[in-house]
Amino acid sequence: MNVNVTQLSKRYDGDVVAVDGVDITFPSGQTTVIVGPSGSGKSTLLNLIAGLLLPTTGSIHFGNRDVTRIPPEDRNIGFVFQSYALFPHMTAEENVGFGLLESRLPASQRAEIVESTMRRFGIERLRRRRPGELSGGEKQRVALARALARRPAVLLLDEPLAALDAQLRERLRSELKSIFASLNVTTIHVTHDRSEAMLLGDSVVVMNEGRVLQHDTPQRIYRQPANVFLARFFGDANLIEGHLDATGRHIDTALGSLAVSEPGATAGPVVAVIRPEMLALAPSHPDFTVRVEHAEFLGSRWRVEGISERAGRIIIDLPGDVAIAAGESLPLRLTRDSVHVIAAEDIAIGAHHEPDLTVTRRS
Amino acid sequence: MIERWGRKRFAIGWTMTVVIALMAVLPPLAAVLQAFRAPQAEQWSPGSFQYVIETYGGCLLFSLRLAAFVALASLVIGVPAAYAFALHPFRGSAAIEQLAAVPLALPGVSVAIAVIVGYAQLRGNWLLLAGGQMLYTVPYAVRVVANTLRNVPLRTLEDVARTLGAHGVVRFRHVVAPLLVRPVVLASLIVFALSWGEFNVSFLLATPTQMPIGAALYGTYTSNSGAVSGAATAIFLAGALPLLVALQLLERRPFDFGQGV
Structure with a gap:
């Protein structure tokens, strides 16, 4: 019942x-x-x-x-x-x-x-x-x-x-x-x-x-959190600020232009949700690079915290079989064709509950 | 170093335990054994016991009845009060609980005289004696039951019973009552022991026909031989010791009310 x-x-x-x-x-x-x-x-x-x-x-x-x-x-x-x-x-x-x-x-x-x-x-x-x-x-x-x-x-x-x-x-x-x-x-x-x-x-x-x-x-x-609070509450997330174009299909961010997974939001400021596992090493055609600040070996994977000159602090999960050291520069790409975005009116919801929450602004 | 300190602590602990045990045991033991210090003719014999039972048997029976009544009456008043104080506190309930304990801090003689003055019309009635003792025993009953109930998640357990479809009568019979048994038995034993050994109120409110054993014991010390008073003390202790043993046994096996009852 x-x-x-x-x-x-x-x-x-x-x-x-x-x-x-x-x-x-x-x-x-x-x-x-x-x-x-x-x-x-x-x-x-x-x-x-x-x-x-x-x-x-x-x-x-x-x-x-x-x-x-x-x-x-x-x-x-x-x-x-x-x-x-x-x-x-x-x-x-x-x-x-x-x-x-x-x-x-x-x-x-x-x-x-x-x-x-x-x-x-x-x-x-x-x-x-x-x-x-x-x-x-x-x-x-x-x-x-x-x-x-x-x-x-x-x-x-x-x-x-x-x-x-x-x-x-x-x-x-x-x-x-x-x-x-x-x-x-x-x-x-x-x-x-x-x-x-x-x-x-x-x-x-x-x-x-x-x-x-x-x-x-x-x-x-997990994949399509309705607001910033949910994005942070369910796992780690890189929250990249961007601007949704008039078609509602693309956002302009510090990491470049990204396709939106669920088009239809109103044009204007939005936040793209990029989970740590949505990034991968891309030595030949990287979208951006990150300087490793801190890397933790967790057995099957690495949890890496780094700084991108364009997008600020980034968290990445990488396979455990590669060698990673603090200070090195990692070439990265997005493994998804599109990303989930949080509309402007939902960005603020819950954001104040996470004092360490940083939404990376566009450069 | 640590081992040496451990041994030292063990020795201190043992010494303190022995000292406290002696402090508790020696006075009554001395009272009983004083008969041996009496002249040859007055020393202990089965006759001393027989004399005490024949002379003070009425006092013993009266004390038994009085202690039973005081225990019952203290529980009738104390258990509902403790239940309310512990599980359904209201504005001012803490103050009332504290206030009820005031007689415990007053000299017994003052309480007895206050009772005599306040209830002069009951002079000579055993109810006055019972009432006077209850000024001491009810606060104890309340304290013992309330403290136990505060450590029992009774409201949660009642809630559990409700979610399992149990209505009022079933909840009381299968959950509340069994959990109340232990503190109530504990309180009744304490109150019975208090009444049995009470002296101040008993001494001032006793009449020749209604004399509790506590007051009678004083009589044996002042007017009888060492052998008789020793025998009377032994008989008095024989009444109190089983209560104390029962208290120890009850307190040794508490329910597990810790995390994850």
Whole structure:
């Protein structure tokens, strides 16, 4: 079932706006990841959808059912909290079966569901253990199993991997991906981790200051960010200022004339988004050269920071099998035929959140 | 160097532990053993115990009943108050919580006299004695329960239960009540032990027919032989020690409320 939020707002004490007029449709059976920096309103939005908070204005529909004022216990949701919040006085098995206590199912059937859910998450051997006897990863699995045992219509996850160490987080991400794919439940997953959002989301909602900045596939948000904030939030980006010509097909930049990947913007000042991997070494016909200031060897690739006389500071990702040293001059070319541009009215959005943000001006 | 400092710290720690343990154990031990310093005719014998039980048995029973009542009444008042202070604080709740602890800072004699003056019409009624003790025990009950609840993410756990479809009764029965059991048992043991060993209020408000063991113990020291007072002290400690052991056992096994409960 779709989950629709319409003009949803949450204000505290009249002044603080946590969620500001949000409209989103979460498609049925798909995983939507809400991502944003701390204080962007993403967890508040999740709590509103869960019913743990009441909105100041707006509505929430699960399918055709208006659940805006319905308490969480009557929404048929599963919620995984960041801290897992397992019941400390219950065993793992009792935790997983908790959501079935009020079901009218016979005890034997409830036990079967608990058993099969625990087996699905590979935690059947932890049956008799209490939360204090479980590792972080085991707690996370029990929390997920508990949320899913009652077969909720909507699954909500509030940074479920945030409390884990990096290695375990990496492993559980992939597990979550396959679990989500097999569930066919409308899943809304909140995280501040961009790579987690890109890996897990069929679609991604980026929020900042209580508003939705972009709702799209991870690929489109990465390749075609709607504004400067998004361009910087999803990975590194070289933001090159330019001027879009009257045809809307070309921009004049410090790196030369570049084709625009989605023509149609109004002529005038724009910013071209050039990701570090969109640049490559071109010894024979370089578009421009960069003097290497700093180079980090990351195994499969180099992360290079350099200065272009024409375009200023440039970040480049190059293959790891070449030799690069600080001070040398690199001949570079753009590997794409066209670039994404951010229109003038969207340049300023979010730019003030990144103090180190530099938009390279035309020379 | 580090190893030597480690050994030194270990030795200091051990010494301090032994000193504190002796400070705690020696006074009651001395009281019990004083019987051995008495003249031959007055020394310990099973007869001393029999005498204490026959003479002060009523006091022991009265103390048991009084401590049970004080524990129950303190919990009836203290648990809801602690729940409100810890989980649903309101404007001024912190001040009220602090104010409730004021009797703990006052000399017991002053509190007892204040109770006598304030509730003169209840003079001779055991409720006055219970009320006087509760001025001490309720703040303890509130403190113990509130402190535990502040360390339990009870609201989050209630929220979890709600998202899992649990309505009020199921939430209370399966989540709130089990988590309250431990602090409530802890508070009741502390309050019971406090009432059992309370002296100031008991001494001033006791009547010959309603005398708690704390006040009676004083009577044995002033009017009975060393053997009898030693036996009375031993019987008094026999009542308090199981409570203290139970407290230790309860505090040794807390729930894991750390990251990722």
